[in-house]
Amino acid sequence: MLFFIVITVLCFTTFSVQGDEYLSVRSVQASEICYDEYGCFTTRAPFGGTLQRPFSLLPDRPDVIGTKFYLYTRATRKTRTEISRYTTLDTWNVTKPTKFLVHGFVDSSNTPWWIDMKNAILDVDDVNIIMTDWSKGNGFPFTKATANTRIVGIEIALFINYLIENHGAKAADFHIIGHSLGGQTAGYAGEKIPGLGRITGLDPAGPYFENTDSKVRLDPTDALFVDVIHTDGSHNLLLGFGSLQRMGHVDFYPNGGYDQPKCPATSGKILNLVVQLGQMDVQRFIETSLCSHLAAVYFFTDSIRNQCPYIGYSCSNYDDFNSGKCSLQCDGNKHQCNRMGYWTSSTDGKDSLYLKTQDANAFPYCIYHYQITLESGAEYPQTRGKVSVTLIGTLQTVTVVFDNDDTTFKRDSVQTRLIPLKINIGEVIEIDINFQKTTNWISSSWYSPIWTFIKATVLNGDQQQSRVFCPNESVIKSGSTVRFASC
Helix, strand or coil: CHHHHHHHHHHHCHHHCCHHHHHHHHCHHHCEEECHHHCEEECCCCCCCCCCCCCCCCCCCHHHHCCEEEEECCCCCCCCEEECCCCCCCCCCCCCCEEEEECCCCCCCCCHHHHHHHHHHHHHCCCEEEEEECCCCCCCCHHHHHHHHHHHHHHHHHHHHHHHHHHCCCHHHEEEEEECHHHHHHHHHHCCCCCCCEEEEECCCCCCCCCCCCCCCCCHHHCCEEEEECCCECCHHHCCCECCCCCCCEEEEEHHHCCCCCCCCHHHHHHHHHHHHHCCCHHHHHHHCCHHHHHHHHHHHHHHCCCCCCEEEECCCHHHHHCCCCCCCCCCCCCCEEECCCCCCCCCCCEEEEECCCCCCCCCCCCEEEEEEEEECCCCCEEEEEEEEEEEECCCEEEEEEEEEEEEEECCCEEEEEEEECCCCCCEEEEEEEEEECCCCCCHHHCCCEECEEEEEEEECCCCEEEEEEECCCCEECCEEEEEEEC
């Protein structure tokens, strides 16, 4: 495994670089270069020579990168029209908001997921969409693509500032949406546009950006509102293409922000990367090794159509969230919430927000977040076993395991669990609780075969609806079920 990790790191960094280019970066004369209106660029700290960036390259010339902009509107959604500061703006309308979409590493603006996002936005919003294409400058080596993001970011900034200064546009009306290296590119653009409205970072690239100076990466100062979705974060050597580091005013961590459900785990990504790069199968590399990384794009596009609630909840970490230790109650103070994706609010919950989704192949990706709290009575000292709860909703009924012989229930105790559901059951009107005492013969004698739950509370976190239920019978005998009605 170490061999694969070493190979991967080398693919991303200097051994993919031609020898003369590598030597030129190390020379003092080549540590800085200037490109007219784009300004000057350096390989010195914090952009190079640091622990996070041990090797660094200078960006290519703007004409080599060849950044292009393509306009789409509702009237021209199927027409790919190139626009720029030097040509016609075609149907671009100054009275409408403008969304810039920016792809990442080894991607282009014409891949299916970007076309799908563009169409989804135009379905719900009458806006200008400008697709940024820098596919001539985003290939291997990764260090070169990383350097080129600075040029592309300034190219976007020059274009937006041109629209502001010469066509009466307002900075607050621009929204840059970038994936991977495109997310970091959006940061470089934002720092050159005073009062830029919003940046959305879709799993912003982690390698060569995580834990760097704020000048190097996306951060909350780059726009009036910065929201980030993390889906593939881990240590660089473990091949997380994204980052777990907070970079926005609000950072969403679906499924913890790493290894999305049904996507290859870290070891699988490393193996896939080595094999596919050896075969030069870039498309297969994108579909497998980038599965978790691209999930941010899929979640964001799905959020546009409002098929899933995508509510993120405040918690100190994902483990606590997943184990039900954090409240799903959104009170606007300590417990903050916000919608992940296109409809994220700049005035709702901030900081780190957590949620669950289905896997990246289970469209739509909805998970409905419920929280169940059971309060035990005082009649019996303790018990242990399997506790199942049947939620009887107005749309569907579903049975879930509240505890599978993992917890010792004690008198006057309160236990809370996060219950994620893949189906919308509607409003919960009644519940059934089934209790099966532990079958562990060693400890079975320590636990009561009879138990009392005096109250059950069911909170629908996505709808912010809470209901308390009380039992129709005072005790639950092992192997039996008791109905709880609203009280």
